[in-house]
Amino acid sequence: MTKNSVKNYVVPFVICFLIALALYPDSTLNPDHYSTKGLELNYNISEDLAMATKDHTAKSNIFTPHLGKSFEGFKEALAFKESRGNYFTVNSLGYLGKYQFGTETLELLGIYTPNQFLYNPELQEKAFIANAERNKWVLRNDIKRFEGRQIAGVKVTESGILAAAHLAGPGSVKKFLRSFGGNNSSDEYGSTVRSYLKKFSGYDTSMITPDKKARVTL
Template sequence: MIKSSVKNIVIPFSICVLMALALYPSSSLNPESYSTEGLELNYNISEDFAMVSKDHAVKYNMFTPYLGKSFEGFKEALAFKESGGDYFTVNTLGYLGKYQFGAETLKLIGIYTPNQFLYNPELQEKAFIANAERNKWVLRKDIKRFEGKHISGVKITESGILAAAHLAGPGNVKKFLRSYGGHNLSDAYGSSVRYYMKKFSGYDTSMIAPDKKARVTL
């Protein structure tokens, strides 16, 4: 009976103490009295706790750090820069989709209906591959000649060359390389050939086969 009475007193008292501590003004706390010195801190989040797994990212073509320097990483990083990864966007200059294609470039790879292109993600993905294949064929000699060299403070890599060609066309990439950075075209939004060369350097684009007649087929 006595034990029961003590319990009935202690529990409500404990609850009151906890509530008082919770409501105690934070301004009275002294941050200098707390320290992380001597603690082993780890700010890395394991994949188990990540919101998006690597397999999920690859399957749904999402731009995440998991993709690294793979071809998927290259493709999605470039798409993120171009459009934020939005298949259905059109910019102020009329460039279309996830990879921001112009109508004239689409014609080169066999696409003559921009509206159909804009609302067809599968077609956009195939267009990116076909355009990269065509650009790689046009720039094949320059890739061989300049890859690994430094121009205008940038290490030249195949992926950087292909990204810059996507931005400004293979002709302007040739001019940049052969002028050793003297010809550095920028688009209407201020992105330059040199900037793309640097930003997209070092990705694995070996799966892109150079193809002079690359076309899109569904």
């Protein structure tokens, strides 16, 4: 580097230094004004954050469980449709809990105290399983006959049938399937058997065992 080059770098730096010192004499460039005293310092980060990549999908997988088409996925998808997954809600028609059970269905399952049911998440989960077992028994022949077929533009699957039975009862599902979509009943809010057959198609509900006498026991 030549003498003129050094001069060209040094002179502007000195000028900037003097200007900063004149404008901020009490703080800027004065290390006495900077201190970590009294601050709670933590230089550790979690292992998850340390190992996470910058890829958005990789980061989101840390926090978002992917249930896919599993039975848990089926339960949670249906619960979200029914109540946004809220155990303690009662709709305008008096249907209760996460899966929106009516009192008549609860009585079939051996539950006679709706208030106890509403505030007991474990009881609600057991009721969902027992109801699915009962519906699967009632619809066992229809599942064998219609599963895999196209009806009213919808591929019929076992999970779709069980979801529709949860919505409208197994009798309404039988009527829909046996009329090949001609009898498409709906609930008071306009949700139809066909819409549930389609929306909840393809989940794994093989763990549900058909049981004519399924009831809830605590």
